[in-house]
Amino acid sequence: MRRIVGASLLRPTLVLVLAAAVLVFGFVGSGSTQVDSLPHFSPVVVEVQTEALGLSAAEVEQLITVPLEADLLNGVAWLDTIRSESIPGLSTIRLTFEEGTDLLEARQVVQERLTQAAGLPNVSRAPSMIQPLSSESRVMMIGLSSDEVSLIDMSVLSRWTVRPFLMGVPGVANVSVWGQRERQLQVQVEPDDLEAADLTLLDVVKTTGNALWVSPLSYLEASTPGTGGFIDGPNQRIGVQHVFAIDGPEDLAAVTVEGADGITLGDVTTVLEDHQPLIGDALVDEGPGLLLVVEKFPWANTVEVTEAVEDALVELAPGMTGIDVDTELFRPASYVERSIDNVQTTAVVALVLAIVVLFALFYSWRAALISLVALLTSLAGVAVILNITDTTVDLMVMAGVLVALGLVIDDSIGSVAALRRPDDDADETAPLPFIQRAVVSSRSPMVYATVAMAFAIVPVFAMEGAAGEFLPSVALAMVLTLVVSLVITLTVVPAMGLLLAGADGSKLHRTSPLLAPVGRLYGKVMHRWTSRATGALIASIVLVALAAALLPTLDKEFVPDFRQTDLVVAFDGVAGTSLEETSRVTALAGAELRTVPGVEDVGIHVGRAILSDETVNVNAGELWVRMDPDADYRRTLDSIRAVVQGYPGFGVPDALSYSNERVDALLRQRSDDLVVRVYGEDPVVLGGLADEVAAMVAGVEGTANVRAVHPILQPTVEIEVDLERAEQYQVKPGDVRRAAATLLSGIEVGSFFEEQKVFEVVVWSPPERRNSVTAIEQLNIDTPSGDVVALSEVADVRVAPNEQVIERDAVSRYIDVVADLSGRDRDAVAGDITDQIEAQGLPFEYHVRILDDRSDAAANQRQVIGIAIGAAIAVFLLLQAAFRSWRLAGVLLLVLPLGLVGGIVSLTLTGGTYSIGSAVGFLAVGGLTVRAVLALSGRYETLQLDQGVAFDQDLVTKGAREQFTPTLITLVTVAVVMATIVVSGEVAGQEVARPAAIVVLGGLVTVAMAALFVFPALYGRFGAAAQPRESLLTTRSGDV
């Protein structure tokens, strides 16, 4: 350290030039820093979705999910859990990988297995691996609506033009489109006409398929379209191309049916243009429309991607006449931009106030200048490092820097204060060696303080849940700032001090008229107070005990409510509700929300979309509400809640900002204490077994509120062919299925081409022939003899329960039995349950697992506390090394909680909610306490060893009096900066910083008490005369 300071003193101008460069680069570069709201906080997940429109949940599970899971995806390397959801029409398999797995490697191993998926039955599309998405994946929502253009035409435009174009924007991972209506040519079979013409369904399918160029049905000739070929003449080779003759429904309707005499398709069917059955829909601007949801990669930046997408849309705009494009529907980039604005404003105001305070209290413009430059250069240095490492600055990093700011202020003021030498100082050393010794002796304690801080944050890396995802960013940002600050105070401060201190080195020392009387008062008080050590000790212990009593009263809401003006409200209706009904009610809710003052717009999507982030059926919808940023946030939020919670039949929906909704969804801790998972395949047996296990768990001592979580059921029509009756007509079960599938679900028989686009041609039935149980019963089944028989004649049609969602874990269905713990320890209860299950036995192929401690918050808490205790011991040992005295180290460990007391009080007074911000604030207060005390101890040692002052009450008073000025200036400057943050209010960007500032502000009071009064008294009582051997806190003429 001596060498660094010495080197800086020998080349002060060089150091200053470098400092200036850092300042410039820091502030200029901050313009191009990437800013986002939250760091990436989801685990490494690969999701595989397979679309199978028309299949029920049970069929999806049976035909798609089970084969994919068992044969293909289980046994993938680094896999942690494999979970799946099978809902009507969709299979979603989520593979979660072990912590630390590289995302791209994980995707690679999954992709290798997926290529073997050709073995799936031909009822679904191919499985697709969802793109890697960031935790807050939705970066933008774009609404398309029009009075002139039809929904189908808009869908065509969006599918063939807009979506591909947007997917090409850098950073865009996926664009899912709600309300997409695929343009189809539909041949709707009229059963009466068909019967009258003595034709079968198969005739229609064959005719339609073979009328086209290409068909996916392998039994049609059109499945081999053949090529056009070319003619080879003597001079020229000329290619041959067939031009598609069918332009629309009328052309197709004119085709003669195969095997019939003069009967066209149009005679027995209705041919028209329509769209596929919808899995979801969107409501934009109070009417149906399209909603494009843009999602980004984990490494993409929200603001950049948003601007790029907006530019892309501007480019497309001329080709989208008649369509209203709304890009403001959901735009989290606006929140990020507002946050940046707010933080910049607060920073500027705080800086101005800090300058005023520094000049007023140092009263020497030189000293104030050095201090200011040190502070700004440290911040600029941090900015440069963040820029170089391409780190995204998010709320957590900003909070970390803010916390460290208080300590950086302490660094800069403390190091300048060490340079001040009064006019009447009789010391004859020249400025350079004096500065060197002063800086080193004042900064060595700070090295210990910084290392102690580093130890203190170690427990943070072991935490789980929201704390574990966010605090490490904060901690690392803090340590980075502290290290940079240390470097600056060892280089820039001495250099500037040398240049500005003047020939006799005294120009830095001025006494501020504001501080002089306070200092004298303090001196007098200290003189009387130093003998009251025991009283101080008792008073401190009482205060700490009182504060500790306040701790349990605090609410713990770790993640703050982000002040975002984009809110999402989830409307989940009862299982089985139709798309029409869910759309109707959400439309009414949306219309009402638009009348709430403060609400600017509402966009709604119901159900899901292809390759989207929602695995839901049409009974669920989401309303996206955009608030006016200038409106009263709290009141508008309350009004929105009052509206959406007034709709019966949808539970109690809450209006959450998107970030909060994502944190909830991804990091939600289990609320039940104990979960016993029962695995098995047969739903009936599994249900019964779960009830048995629940009864057994309820019988175990120490459990309460035991219940088995059975899957939610919804009505499903079951068609079961009666073989005997079917035999009478010579109808096979497969015939019934295929006929019913064609008439109820539609079957794609080919494609037609227009303008480089491909559209489906589908054979189906008219809507009125497939909208009720009666309609199903009356479906016509063709028999080999040429007759037609109603479906109900050959099959049983009934409504029976089926699961709404089939969830699987570890390649098996399961039912959870959940319970709360009361009275007994978790391990004891788990042991009892395991014993009883072993004794009772389970049916073949069924097993039970008690979900392990990783999802148990209490166990993690124990682990973290253990590590924290270890860290505390490490800090204690470090302090002992610093003080060279066990007693003093013990004293500091007592004084430290005292410093935190003020923070606890201010936290309780302002609502008592403990959040990430509060934790960060406490870290800062702890750091300030340790530094103030170490600085004071350093001064005591210097006085004894360098100036030969004897160890007695006078020493205590003198040392405290000398240290009073820098300590007070630090406290006031920090107070001013924190107060600026607090006064600027609960605004965007300061959700973590403001609670931290509140805690620091309250803590400053008790830090002052501890550093100015309690510690000196205790030092006098418990300290001992400093040993003249080489102490680590001061330097002598030897090397350090």
Added chain:
Amino acid sequence: MKRQVLIVLVSVAALVPAACGDDDSDYVYEEPATVEEIGADLWRIELTEQAAARTGVETAMVASDTVGGEQMLVVPYSSVMYHFDGSTWAYTNPEPYVYVRAPIEIDHIDGESAILSAGPDEGTAVVSVGAAELYGVEFGVGK
């Protein structure tokens, strides 16, 4: 004495800016609907006036018609709710904003009408718009 005064002043000064600028929510959730058991598998749902208006609940009368030579009850198809076990129900509206689920037996569905072989008496009001929401209130909504 002076020191104590100083400490108190400083504490107050530090905490005042923290205390102001906080807005607390005074929103209280009011249930839009209540469910009460009034008999064996007989439940009574009561909506607040506002909840009913919001959901747009509408009712229609049970009619009687000759279908295939027999006298049958007729209700709108939109008042039919299938329970997952296959039983069929409609919501009657005995008092304003009060709804009670009543069993029905469907003979067949014809377009927009459901022809019943058993059900509430002719002239009873049944819910024709909003039945799914009432069902959600009664049976609870999961995920």
